[in-house]
Amino acid sequence: MPYRRLPNTDQARLRALRTAIQQSDKENYGDQTVSFKTINEAKNYLGGFEKQLIQYQQMLQSQVSANKHYQQIVHNARLYISHFIQVFNLSVIRGDIKKEHKLFYHLDPNIHTVPDLSTEAALLNWGKCIIDGENERLRNGGLPIYNPTIAKVKVHYEVFKEYKSTQKLHQNTTTRNWEELVNLRAKGDMIILDIWNQVEAKYKEVEPYTRLLKCKAYGLVYYYRKGEKKLTGANDLVI
Secondary structure (H helix, E strand, C coil), X not given: CCEECCCCCHHHHHXXXXXXXXXXXXXXXXXCCCCHHHHHHHHHHHHHHHHHHHHHHHHHHXXXXXXXXXXXXXXXXXXXXXXXXXXXXXXXXXXXXXXXXXXXHCCCCCCCCCCCCCCHHHHHHHHHHHHHHHHHHHHCCCCCCCCCCHHHHHHHHHXXXXXXXXXXXXXXXXXXXXXXXXXXXXXXXXXXXXXXXXXXXXXXXCCHHHHHHHHHHCCCCEECCCCCCCCCHXXXXXX
């Protein structure tokens, strides 16, 4: 007899439950292969699992769509912050701005390269430093930098901060839905296991090939081991 294996995908779980429920509904009351209690539990579970699965898929798709837009926002913020620092450094090199004024921005007066902006944490940090630094320099009588102006940089920086918070909410919601789905899967596997055990117990005295067919009708999935011969009707004729 080949061995059975529980479903390992959501669609396979749904298929196993639907098949068992449909097959049970064909039977007469009092002659049930699977107990009414188990089938009723499977029906109640199936509706909740389908709803949770759809909800998770919708949240995941929403997060993926939002993330595409978010990555463009991150790109814009990085571009404007980097460009502002480059223009500022050139002004220092030309002597238009005193190099000690770089301290307003938390920049090293003797280094004229752009800080590492590869991470979102770095963007948050340097964006704030640049905005605060420019405002402080202007308060001390400095002339504003143009192309880009600090106002333009701030717009992209604030949009980035806002969407970062929104994206975090998307991720938290998706994670929560995923965890609920994982818990439901465990419960579903227990129900399927209970159904399959009852089905196999019902037909344990039936000839091998006939037993295989009757169990498959309830959604049980069997796999042959390497080298194992497949069951056929001839197996049931062996005395």
